Structure formats: structure tokens, C-alpha cells
Amino acid sequence: MGKRMLDKKHEPTLDEIKSTIGKQYALLEYLEDNLNQRYDLIKDLKFPFGNAYGWGYKYAHKAKHLTYVFFEENDITAMLQIGSKEAVIFEKDLDSYLPKTRVLWDDKYPCGEHGGWIQYTMKDKREVDEVLKILALRKKPLK
Numbered sequence: 802m803g804k805r806m807l808d809k810k811h812e813p814t815l816d817e818i819k820s821t822i823g824k825q826y827a828l829l830e831y832l833e834d835n836l837n838q839r840y841d842l843i844k845d846l847k848f849p850f851g852n853a854y855g856w857g858y859k860y861a862h863k864a865k866h867l868t869y870v871f872f873e874e875n876d877i878t879a880m881l882q883i884g885s886k887e888a889v890i891f892e893k894d895l896d897s898y899l900p901k902t903r904v905l906w907d908d909k910y911p912c913g914e915h916g917g918w919i920q921y922t923m924k925d926k927r928e929v930d931e932v933l934k935i936l937a938l939r940k941k942p943l944k
Contacts, residue, residue, distance in 0.1 A: 804874040805855035809848045813856050813872070823875045825923075832870065832877075832929050836860055839933070839942035840867070854880070865940050868932070878922040879932045887938040888915040899931050 806813050806821055819826045836842050840862035847859045849869060857871035857880075869880040883891055883906075892915075895903055902921070909917030923929050 806872050807852050807855040812846060818872050821872050821874060822877055825875060825877050828923055828926070828929055829870065829877050831926055832932070835929070835933050836867070840940065841943065862940050867936050867939060876922050878920050881919050881921055881932065881935050882912065883916050883919070883935065883938065885913040885915040888917065891935070891938055899927065901928065902931055
């Protein structure tokens with residue numbers, strides 16, 4: 802995990818976000834474009850979980866939380882919650898996911914009876930597509 806934007810008193814500007822995540826800004830745009838095509842997307846800049854996570858975008862479909870994406874030095878990381886109901890579907894289809902996804906799931910932070918949280922640092926479009934596939938378990942795309 803890279804250096805994150807941890808100054809809660811200073812809301813970062815778009816230029817500061819771009820400077821921090823560097824070339825991964827193109828992946829953030831790719832993620833946002835895809836989310837906008839699939840959902841009635843709401844994006845908010847937040848400092849949600851304290852100093853371990855820092856600043857990031859909260860993405861939601863109307864009132865339904867989809868994910869947070871945190872800004873790191875030359876990286877972006879999605880915080881994904883897979884609930885117990887979604888986990889049953891996810892685990893049944895786990896072989897269709899990337900090896901990285903399976904490792905992250907094995908190391909998840911447990912939540913509920915079967916669910917959990919994973920932090921997915923996206924390095925390329927394949928991994929962004931993987932995050933989108935996981936998000937579709939939380940909320941079926943409208944479009």
C-alpha cells in the first residue's frame with residue numbers, strides 16, 4: 802500500500818489528486834466512465850475511515866453505496882464490501898475471477914456470516930473490470 806492523502810484538514814484539489822495518483826488517473830477515469838454508464842452515479846470526495854485510509858471518492862447509485870476509491874502515491878485502491886448474500890454467488894463463481902482477486906478474497910476482512918471487505922489496488926483495465934464485476938454483485942447495473 803502506497804502513501805495516501807492523510808491530511809483530514811486539507812480537502813485535496815483535483816490537481817493534487819492527479820499529482821498523487823499519477824498515471825493511474827487514467828484508470829480512475831476508466832472506472833468512473835464505466836460506473837456512469839451502468840448506474841445513476843453519485844460521487845463524493847470523503848475522508849471516511851480515518852487516518853489509515855485518507856481521502857477518496859465515495860461512489861453510490863442513488864442511496865446505494867457501491868465503493869470507496871482511495872488515492873495513493875501512483876495508485877488507486879477500491880474498498881469493496883461483499884455481503885453474505887453476494888459472497889455465496891461470488892464464491893460459487895470464484896474460478897472465473899483473476900488469481901489476484903481470489904488471493905484478496907482469501908485474505909479478506911470478515912464481515913457478517915460469509916461476507917467480507919477487500920482492498921483492491923487496481924493496476925490495469927483488467928483489474929478495473931474485475932472491480933466492476935464485483936460491484937455488479939452489490940448492485941445490478943441499470944444500463
